[in-house]
Amino acid sequence: MQISNMVVGQFYPGTSILHRVDPRTKIIAACAFVIVLFMVNGFEGLAVMGAGLAAVIALAGIPLSWLWRGLKPVLFLLVITFAFQLFLSGGEELWRLGPVTVYRAGLVQGAFLTARLLLLVLSGSILTFSTPPVLLTDALGRLMEPLAKLKIPAYELALMMTIALRFIPTLVMEVDRIIKAQKARGAVTSGGGLLVRARGIMPVLVPLFVMSFRHADELALAMESRCWRGGRGRTIRRKLAFSNKDAVFATVVLAVLAASLWMGRFR
Amino acid sequence: MRLELENVSMVYQSGTPFSARALEDVSLTVEPGERLAVAGPVGSGKSTLLAILAGVETPTSGRVIHGTREISRRQTPPPGSIGLAFQSPENCLFEKTVYSDVSFAPRRQGLDGQEVRRRVENSLAAVGTDPASIGQRSPFSLSIGEQRRVALAGVLAMEPRALLLDEPTAYLDPAARRELIMQLVELNEQTGVTMVMVGHDMDELARFAGRLVIIDGGRKVAEGRAESILTDSALLAGHSLDPPGTVELCSLLSAATGDQVAPALSEEQAIETLMQIMEGKC
Ligand SMILES: Nc1ncnc2c1ncn2[C@@H]1O[C@H](COP(=O)(O)OP(=O)(O)O)[C@@H](O)[C@H]1O
Ligand SMILES: [Mg+2]
Numbered sequence: 001m002q003i004s005n006m007v008v009g010q011f012y013p014g015t016s017i018l019h020r021v022d023p024r025t026k027i028i029a030a031c032a033f034v035i036v037l038f039m040v041n042g043f044e045g046l047a048v049m050g051a052g053l054a055a056v057i058a059l060a061g062i063p064l065s066w067l068w069r070g071l072k073p074v075l076f077l078l079v080i081t082f083a084f085q086l087f088l089s090g091g092e093e094l095w096r097l098g099p100v101t102v103y104r105a106g107l108v109q110g111a112f113l114t115a116r117l118l119l120l121v122l123s124g125s126i127l128t129f130s131t132p133p134v135l136l137t138d139a140l141g142r143l144m145e146p147l148a149k150l151k152i153p154a155y156e157l158a159l160m161m162t163i164a165l166r167f168i169p170t171l172v173m174e175v176d177r178i179i180k181a182q183k184a185r186g187a188v189t190s191g192g193g194l195l196v197r198a199r200g201i202m203p204v205l206v207p208l209f210v211m212s213f214r215h216a217d218e219l220a221l222a223m224e225s226r227c228w229r230g231g232r233g234r235t236i237r238r239k240l241a242f243s244n245k246d247a248v249f250a251t252v253v254l255a256v257l258a259a260s261l262w263m264g265r266f267r
Numbered sequence: 268m269r270l271e272l273e274n275v276s277m278v279y280q281s282g283t284p285f286s287a288r289a290l291e292d293v294s295l296t297v298e299p300g301e302r303l304a305v306a307g308p309v310g311s312g313k314s315t316l317l318a319i320l321a322g323v324e325t326p327t328s329g330r331v332i333h334g335t336r337e338i339s340r341r342q343t344p345p346p347g348s349i350g351l352a353f354q355s356p357e358n359c360l361f362e363k364t365v366y367s368d369v370s371f372a373p374r375r376q377g378l379d380g381q382e383v384r385r386r387v388e389n390s391l392a393a394v395g396t397d398p399a400s401i402g403q404r405s406p407f408s409l410s411i412g413e414q415r416r417v418a419l420a421g422v423l424a425m426e427p428r429a430l431l432l433d434e435p436t437a438y439l440d441p442a443a444r445r446e447l448i449m450q451l452v453e454l455n456e457q458t459g460v461t462m463v464m465v466g467h468d469m470d471e472l473a474r475f476a477g478r479l480v481i482i483d484g485g486r487k488v489a490e491g492r493a494e495s496i497l498t499d500s501a502l503l504a505g506h507s508l509d510p511p512g513t514v515e516l517c518s519l520l521s522a523a524t525g526d527q528v529a530p531a532l533s534e535e536q537a538i539e540t541l542m543q544i545m546e547g548k549c
Contacts, residue, residue: 013284065282174358180323181359184351185421186375203371206361210407 010070010128017245018060018130023139025246026127029253033123036257037116045264046115052256053122060130070125071118078114085110135238137161142240156230167215171208178207268334268348268428268461270297270320275329277315277485289315290326291485297429300459302452304476304493306467308507312485313465314354314433320463321351321431333429347376350427350460354434357414360406365391365417366398368406372425390423391416393454395446412443419447423454429461430454436471448474473497473511473532481506498530513537520544 013019018026033049040046057067091105128136141158148154188200277290289312297303297320307313318324322331322338331338338344353359362368366387373383391398394416401409406417419435435451436444448471455462466472472479472493479496481489483506489496496502500510500518509515513531517540520528524544531537 177353178359180318181351181353181356184321184323184349185359185372185425186346187371188375203359203361207358211358 010125011132012060012062012066012129014061014130016060016130017249018056018126020245021249022240022242022246023131023135024143024240025242025250026131027136027139027143029250030123030127032253032257034120036261037119037123040260040264042264043112043115045260046112046119048256048260048263049119050115052253052260053119053126056126057122060126062126062129066129067122067125070129071121074117074121078117081117082110082114085113133165134162135240137165138238139240163219170215171212174211175204175208178204269299269332270429270461270463271295271330271332272316272320273330273332275316275319275326275331277312277319277324278327281327289485290319290482292329293482293485293487295320295480295487295490297461297463299461300455302455302462302464302475302477304472304479305463305465305482306469306472306479306508307482308467311482311506313482315485316482317351317431317433317463317465318353321349323351347372347425348428350422350425350430352419352422352430352432352435354437355415356418356422356435357406357411360414360418360421363405364403365406365409366402369417369421369424371421376425386424386426387420390420393423393450394420395450396420412439415439415443416447427460429463432462432464434466435464436466436468444468444471445474451475467508469497469503469509469511470513473513481508483507494532497532 033053037046037049040049086102086106087100091103094102094104094107096102131139137158140161141155144152144154144158146154182203185203187203188196272293272295275290275293275295277288279285279287279289293312293316295316305313305316315324319326319331322333322344325340333344333348336342336344360368362371369387369391370383373386378386387402388398391402396413396416401413401417406414409417415435419432422430432451436447439447451462451464452475454460464472464475466475476493479489479491479493480487481496481502488506489499489502497511498514500514503510510518510530511532513534513536516537517528517530520540526544528540528544531540
């Protein structure tokens, strides 16, 4: 893969209602969705949840090609999950192909688990598709605020995430440049045996570490010289505020989740 | 080696909401053995142009030709034919000693020990460092200026037929800048290696370039002999570039004396012009 073609972060800019809902609402909704996802048995429940998710994706105006990009990295996992379930269970035989036997229960179980995993990944993706990374960490920080009372440095953790996110594009571009420069000097970064490739990584890895430490050093210096001294008493410029959009969104999500629970568990 | 770009356009991350157009329909020929400078404001696409010219970046459309060979994603340039130094090449140092870093490319090329040694010593000397005194030091213990030289030596050690340099003097002090440019010119004159240098300091480019290309907003907006482009203050100003100090001096003199003072491109030329004016006055 060429790094420069990689999407840095997954945010897809837009003005849909999903983009404008408070990120905290979206995080809580996604968590609730995942919990219900693991409570639901049977395909009916999953179908309701899938339909709800599809509606949200359509609402957010996220193109299928973008969705596909987000799914590509986990495709392998989905296929493996399906294959394992398919072959590893006993029961009623469906068909036989040489040494391989496919059982009905395995097929059903594989399809169910794969669908559940797919919905899991998609629900997380929707969150990152519709929320700029910085807002996401802001919201996580706010949600974790009560933890500060337990002496857990919630604000610092959120800041760390924000900084990490901020530097991903920078580092990706720099690594891209380093790879190309070292390739031009004859470094092998792809192909070849494992040993060749492991050794080929050093010309990229060493400069990457050196550069990361330098960035960290410079940033620390810059923050200190601007009197940064931890999260206490910090005021926030980008205020998060719930609005009636959040109420509408939350109600709809609750309705979908209740319907899927009823379909998939209590009926 | 002749390097050619034919109607090259480049869009980064095309097909996404973040697509960024970096180059638009640029055609360019770099003649064998020449010293070409590419100038333009920040973000104009200079680095992109250089990466495409080197064959490490594939353009969205257009053709790249090295000598008689068309370069593409599958047909990459033969290893060692193009020496490429991106901005701040010292970021690519990685070995334990200067010697092993500079010898990385020749070792990868499979040359024998004696040839590797010759190349390392030659290229370290070409950038004005002493192989004997710094060869066994860690590259990270050197000053930025020295690291830069070592990194460039690591590129030179391939003995490439074309050398592409992206702002090789950035972040160096004025003396080091001057010296590096002089060494590059000398190298070109001695070995005939084709050179393309990206920069935006016109004083520097005046000392370096035979020919000059200006790009702005991803388009080639001017191309010609260095002396005709660098003396065209209006053209340069139109693309957020300053003319060389000597040219500026001559236009100030023109304004002050009311005579038309021919623009000077080197300090020697400027001094001569000044002498003439002073002789006329006395
Ligand atoms: N890897 C990349 N991904 C996305 N955009 C890029 C990338 N590299 C450069 N660009 C964009 O392309 C344009 C030209 O960049 P560059 O060639 O670095 O200009 P210059 O070297 O003249 O400053 C800029 O707008 C820059 O933001
Ligand atoms: Mg640049």
